[in-house]
Amino acid sequence: MSSADWKNYERVLIPDIDGLEKIDVYEENGGYSAFKEVLTDKKKWEGPKSVVDEVKAANIRGRGGAGFNAGLKWSFMPPSDGGPRYLACNGDESEPGTFKDRKIFEYNPHLFIEGALIAAYAMEVTAIYVYIRGEYKVYIDMMEKAVQDAYDKGFIGENIMGSDYSVDFYVHSGAGAYICGEETSMLESLEGKRGYPRVKPPFPAQKGLWGRPTTINNIETLAHVPNVINRGADWFSSIGAENHPGPILYGISGHVNRPGVYELPTGIPVLTLINEVAGGMRNGKELKAVIPGGSSTPIVRADQLDGITMDSDSLREVGTMLGTAGMVVMDEDTDMVDMLWRISHFYHHESCGQCTPCRDGTGWLEKILLRIKNGDGEIKDLDLLLDITTQMEGRTICALADAAAWPVRHTITRFRDEFEARCKKSVHAIA
Amino acid sequence: MAYEFTEEDLQEIEKIKAKYPEVKAATLPVLWVAQNRFGHVEPDVQKLVADTLGLPQAHVHGVASFYTQYYKEKKGEHVLDVCTCLSCQLCGGYDILEHLENKLGIKAGETTEDGKFSIQEVECLGACGYAPMLQVTNDQYVNNLTPEKVDDLIETLKAGKEPEYDQIGMPLRKVK
Ligand SMILES: Cc1cc2nc3c(=O)[nH]c(=O)nc-3n(C[C@H](O)[C@H](O)[C@H](O)COP(=O)(O)O)c2cc1C
Ligand code: SF4
Ligand code: FES
Numbered sequence: 149m150s151s152a153d154w155k156n157y158e159r160v161l162i163p164d165i166d167g168l169e170k171i172d173v174y175e176e177n178g179g180y181s182a183f184k185e186v187l188t189d190k191k192k193w194e195g196p197k198s199v200v201d202e203v204k205a206a207n208i209r210g211r212g213g214a215g216f217n218a219g220l221k222w223s224f225m226p227p228s229d230g231g232p233r234y235l236a237c238n239g240d241e242s243e244p245g246t247f248k249d250r251k252i253f254e255y256n257p258h259l260f261i262e263g264a265l266i267a268a269y270a271m272e273v274t275a276i277y278v279y280i281r282g283e284y285k286v287y288i289d290m291m292e293k294a295v296q297d298a299y300d301k302g303f304i305g306e307n308i309m310g311s312d313y314s315v316d317f318y319v320h321s322g323a324g325a326y327i328c329g330e331e332t333s334m335l336e337s338l339e340g341k342r343g344y345p346r347v348k349p350p351f352p353a354q355k356g357l358w359g360r361p362t363t364i365n366n367i368e369t370l371a372h373v374p375n376v377i378n379r380g381a382d383w384f385s386s387i388g389a390e391n392h393p394g395p396i397l398y399g400i401s402g403h404v405n406r407p408g409v410y411e412l413p414t415g416i417p418v419l420t421l422i423n424e425v426a427g428g429m430r431n432g433k434e435l436k437a438v439i440p441g442g443s444s445t446p447i448v449r450a451d452q453l454d455g456i457t458m459d460s461d462s463l464r465e466v467g468t469m470l471g472t473a474g475m476v477v478m479d480e481d482t483d484m485v486d487m488l489w490r491i492s493h494f495y496h497h498e499s500c501g502q503c504t505p506c507r508d509g510t511g512w513l514e515k516i517l518l519r520i521k522n523g524d525g526e527i528k529d530l531d532l533l534l535d536i537t538t539q540m541e542g543r544t545i546c547a548l549a550d551a552a553a554w555p556v557r558h559t560i561t562r563f564r565d566e567f568e569a570r571c572k573k574s575v576h577a578i579a
Numbered sequence: 580m581a582y583e584f585t586e587e588d589l590q591e592i593e594k595i596k597a598k599y600p601e602v603k604a605a606t607l608p609v610l611w612v613a614q615n616r617f618g619h620v621e622p623d624v625q626k627l628v629a630d631t632l633g634l635p636q637a638h639v640h641g642v643a644s645f646y647t648q649y650y651k652e653k654k655g656e657h658v659l660d661v662c663t664c665l666s667c668q669l670c671g672g673y674d675i676l677e678h679l680e681n682k683l684g685i686k687a688g689e690t691t692e693d694g695k696f697s698i699q700e701v702e703c704l705g706a707c708g709y710a711p712m713l714q715v716t717n718d719q720y721v722n723n724l725t726p727e728k729v730d731d732l733i734e735t736l737k738a739g740k741e742p743e744y745d746q747i748g749m750p751l752r753k754v755k
Contacts, residue, residue: 232600244665244703254746282611282648283704285718286744318598323607324648326702340599340606341638342645358600401666401707408708408747443665443703474707476666490668494702 149387151415151457154425159411160375160395161368162255169290171297174258180303182377183265187311199270203373205381209392211248212238212329212366213442213471215460218267218373224353225361228272234362235273236338236352237264237370239280239287240322240329243442244494246474248397249367251409253280253287256371257294261317263373264365265303268315271363275316278367279334282323291319326498330546331364333500344500345546368397389415389459392470398458400426402477403433414470415459418448422477433479437563441471443491444551446558467558484563485570488555489517495552506549509540513556525571530560582627588612592631602632606642610649619650647701648717655690655697657736660714663700666707675711676700678726682733695737708747715742722747 149157167173174180186193193199204219225233237260241249252260264276278295280288295317298304306314320338322328328337332346335357356362372394376384385393398410398421405427412425418438422428429435435450440458446468448456456462460470478487496510516533519525537553544550560567584592595608609632613624620628620643629636643649650658661679663672679698680686687700706712709722719742721732735742 241705242703245707246703247705247707247709250705281705282646283714283717286720320598321608321611323611323646325646337607338604339601340603340642342641399708401710402669407710439665476669476707478669482669487665487668490663490665494664497702 149413151388151413151417154412154416154420157395157412161259161371161397161411162251168256169254169258169294171258171294171301174256175301178378179258179374180262180301182374183262183269183303184309186266186269186377187309187313196270196272199266199377202381203267203270203376206372206376206384207381207391207393208369208372208376208384209394209460210366211368211372211396211472213243213444215392215470218365218369221353221365222267222271222363224351225271225363226354232275232358232360233271233273234357234360235264235268235271235276236331236334236357236362236364237276237278237367238329238331238334238364239278239284239367240326240334241284241367242281242326242329243444243472243474244491245401245439245442245476246399246472247401248399248409248472248474250284250287251397252367252371253284253291257291258298259374260367260371261294261298262303263370264317265308265315266373266377267363267365267370269313273315273363275318277318277320277338277357279320279322279328279338281328282321285321288319288321295319326494327500327546327548330548333546334364335362342500344502345548347545388413389457389461391461392459396458396473398425399472399474400477401474403430403479403482404428404477405430415457415462417455417457418453418475419456421458421475426477429477429479431479433481435477436480436482437478437484439476439478439555440468440473442474443476443494444554445469445471446554447562449562484559484566485517485521488559489514489521491555491559492517492552495548499548499552503544503549505540506544506552509536509549510552512536513552517556520567520570523570523572527568527571529571530564530567533560582613582617582624584612584616584627584631588616589631596632603634603638605632606634606639607646610639610643614649619653621652653690656695658697658699658716660699660701660704660717661687662702662704662706662710662712662714664703666703667710667712670710672711675713675724675726675729679713679729682729696733719744721745 200222208218209215304317325343327333328343330345333343337343352362392414396414401407437447439447448466452466492514496514499506499510501507537557540549540553595605614620625639629639661676687698690697711724712722
């Protein structure tokens, strides 16, 4: 299915079936058959490794932001030594502009649960934890129920469906901290600590939860797995963009007529998403800029968007990334200085403070931007800001510092005239 | 004040502990049990959590203070968390905050004198497509806010009613 044919796309993550969140309806529509097949059809699936290979071939690029091939990540787990092994499912969903995983919790929780179970079997995992941001109380309650229903039906627990595979599944609530979406911070938080990201190496596959092998995947990433098992890796990789294939949940917010979450193939032109899918710009305004995939992905000016599609290759041409595919759309009236200050305020607030370049850097970015926003900035502040971003990048324990630096660098570079215009001080007459 | 868990709470705490290989992992969920019971996790409540789990109080305090959703001091009966982050800012989140502040006569971070309402300004709550929005006391989201909707919400809460859970349909959903 090419992305040009998006109008005929049939949803598979959140298909058009009423009551699909109920386990009976999910089963009536073929639910849990993929998990059953990998556990019991020994002719087709010769064991865990065959499942890893199929998922690797599908090239499900992680939907949590980094875009890493899920099957390849699974293959990094060391051989089992008979001890505990973990799958940690990342439902922290806190990057501004991102609001898609909650749709899976709400409309198709069992697809995610089944995907996590298949992943767990493929990696010989003994317990699954799903970490959901604490603010999603409503969805946490829904997930608790869905997991219990799956236990009651025998899809989770001891000797599942008569096989020799056993696994447990637990829901864990966060309590308000963006940083806990970073995978090693999430592990610390699951262990009951402050969410300080860990120094890598060792990587979680070697030493993760409680020092044991652990893999972390995003909720949507795992929700793709049952379809890959049922329909095959070729089906998945033939949808959408060649190097970044598959169905994807786009979250569209900001100044459009129909904001919301849309399931479509990857590789849709950015302008099609805005003008056709999301119903065009609100109040007939002109498009000014787009943040394609969550607040950390570099902003793109409207005049750069011709022919650019929602996949990593195309977005790289304009110096940005797909991230979480949570697109923020801005119209001609948007004040870039105010907008960037608000993003910087966010990263400063959320920095865990372990690394000096991040703790101090995010503080300085916010402070200088506030000064500019209030009309007290000077032109040289802009170069100071750019200088701070270079000092933050690549020098810290986790990627939050990079995520804070990129928007500043790109917004100033791409809208420099607006920033200069706000720096009044430099244009005062001397006498 | 001496705080105590009920028998029911203690049973729930036992269930929570069974989910993890180490008791420390129960810290976050048991802080939630405590906050749901007492409405906050002030130092005395932190001590109760620490004693119940057999963990140092300093550990529980360290955790409670790291996460924004735990109330380290008493709050109003209804805590209104207004999102002003990126998408909400673009869609008028600050206007909503200002309207609410004027209506209740307090600023973000404060509680009304009668102890009914607190306002907090918060970061992205994962509802960006339904901006501007707020969350009521760590529970329901109220989306697509207008000043009128804020006024209605305040009346609803004053009347002791729950705000309605508004389910947002998947766009393009075919009507059968
Ligand atoms: C500061 C920061 C916050 C993050 N927040 C999230 C998040 O909320 N949800 C998520 O799935 N991944 C988040 N990530 C990415 C995770 O670290 C990790 O790459 C991802 O969960 C892996 O899953 P995937 O490979 O399936 O995408 C975040 C990363 C960083 C650096
Ligand atoms: S980069 Fe920032 S958020 Fe990440 S560990 Fe260092 S201080 Fe914490
Ligand atoms: S920016 Fe307000 S919910 Fe995301």
